Amino acid sequence: MGVVDKQFSVAGNVAEAFAIASLRDEAALQGLPRLDAELLLVRATGRSRTHLGAFDEQPLSAAQMQVFRALVQRRLSGEPLAYIDGRKEFWSLELLVTPDVLVPRPETELLVERCLALLTGPHSRIADLGTGSGAIALALAHERPSWTVVATDASAKALAVAGHNAQRLGLEHIDFRLGDWCQALADDRFDAIVSNPPYIAPDDAALVALTQEPAGALVAQSGGLADLLDIIEAAPAHLNSGGHLLLEHGCTQGPDVAGALVARGYARVVCRPDLAGLDRVTEAVWP
Numbered sequence: 001m002g003v004v005d006k007q008f009s010v011a012g013n014v015a016e017a018f019a020i021a022s023l024r025d026e027a028a029l030q031g032l033p034r035l036d037a038e039l040l041l042v043r044a045t046g047r048s049r050t051h052l053g054a055f056d057e058q059p060l061s062a063a064q065m066q067v068f069r070a071l072v073q074r075r076l077s078g079e080p081l082a083y084i085d086g087r088k089e090f091w092s093l094e095l096l097v098t099p100d101v102l103v104p105r106p107e108t109e110l111l112v113e114r115c116l117a118l119l120t121g122p123h124s125r126i127a128d129l130g131t132g133s134g135a136i137a138l139a140l141a142h143e144r145p146s147w148t149v150v151a152t153d154a155s156a157k158a159l160a161v162a163g164h165n166a167q168r169l170g171l172e173h174i175d176f177r178l179g180d181w182c183q184a185l186a187d188d189r190f191d192a193i194v195s196n197p198p199y200i201a202p203d204d205a206a207l208v209a210l211t212q213e214p215a216g217a218l219v220a221q222s223g224g225l226a227d228l229l230d231i232i233e234a235a236p237a238h239l240n241s242g243g244h245l246l247l248e249h250g251c252t253q254g255p256d257v258a259g260a261l262v263a264r265g266y267a268r269v270v271c272r273p274d275l276a277g278l279d280r281v282t283e284a285v286w287p
């Protein structure tokens with residue numbers, strides 16, 4: 001039983017709610033960070049963060065306190081905040097997320113940035129392979145409404161989430177396709193193919209902290225490289241001459257990915273660091 005279950009279901013106030021969230025739990029090393037607690041209290045009460053922050057003494061009903069405690073317990077048990085909250089911001093777009101999709105990460109915005117920097121034409125054709133929540137495809141379609149954007153995934157459940165996000169954001173012109181990597185592209189060719197595929201090795205210790213997200217979005221064979229290598233091999237048949245391939249990968253995989261791109265015949269192979277200075281994206285041109 002977690003510490004939040006031990007409280008009585010009684011009315012309280014905002015200060016008491018934050019105090020509960022900051023308590024150490026048996027299953028967690030520490031209580032919740034203030035930001036997590038604030039977002040969960042927003043969800044439990046329907047009030048805005050500004051309103052809740054205005055004064056600590058504002059009362060909360062017994063029902064609100066109970067809902068809040070249950071949310072805190074879920075978070076302390078390791079459930080990502082984005083799944084509890086049901087949404088996550090990516091590229092300033094609010095995306096709905098469920099346990100069927102990877103929670104979009106801020107470092108993936110580098111792929112969007114690089115794609116926008118490399119393609120300057122008004123009518124570029126782009127494919128986002130393994131779109132998950134639709135994060136990359138939606139950001140590109142939002143920034144460049146005149147581009148043709150195809151988004152694929154091997155998971156029908158993920159595509160349903162991505163399609164729902166496209167509808168909510170008014171970006172319904174994205175062409176969503178179910179299928180395995182480049183096979184979903186049929187005979188089509190693109191000016192850029194972007195992908196953030198699974199790249200964590202099955203025995204990587206980092207997976208212990210990621211058990212709530214779909215394994216199919218995270219884990220790849222061959223030391224995490226299998227899906228990256230599949231895409232590198234097959235993408236040339238779907239790139240226009242001078243087309244770009246942009247791949248997100250693990251921070252130690254840059255040399256392997258760059259080596260595979262050079263070996264396959266791509267040109268202008270460059271690794272790009274993320275904001276933390278770690279190799280995160282490798283881009284290349286199909287001559």
Ligand SMILES: C[S@@+](CC[C@H](N)C(=O)[O-])C[C@H]1O[C@@H](n2cnc3c(N)ncnc32)[C@H](O)[C@@H]1O
Binds near residue numbers: 102105131135180
């Ligand atoms: C790391 S997640 C990336 C999700 C999203 N693009 C993002 O950046 O947040 C990888 C995605 O690839 C999809 N995927 C896994 N294997 C695939 C395959 N063989 N073909 C197409 N998509 C695949 C997963 O379902 C998942 O949505």
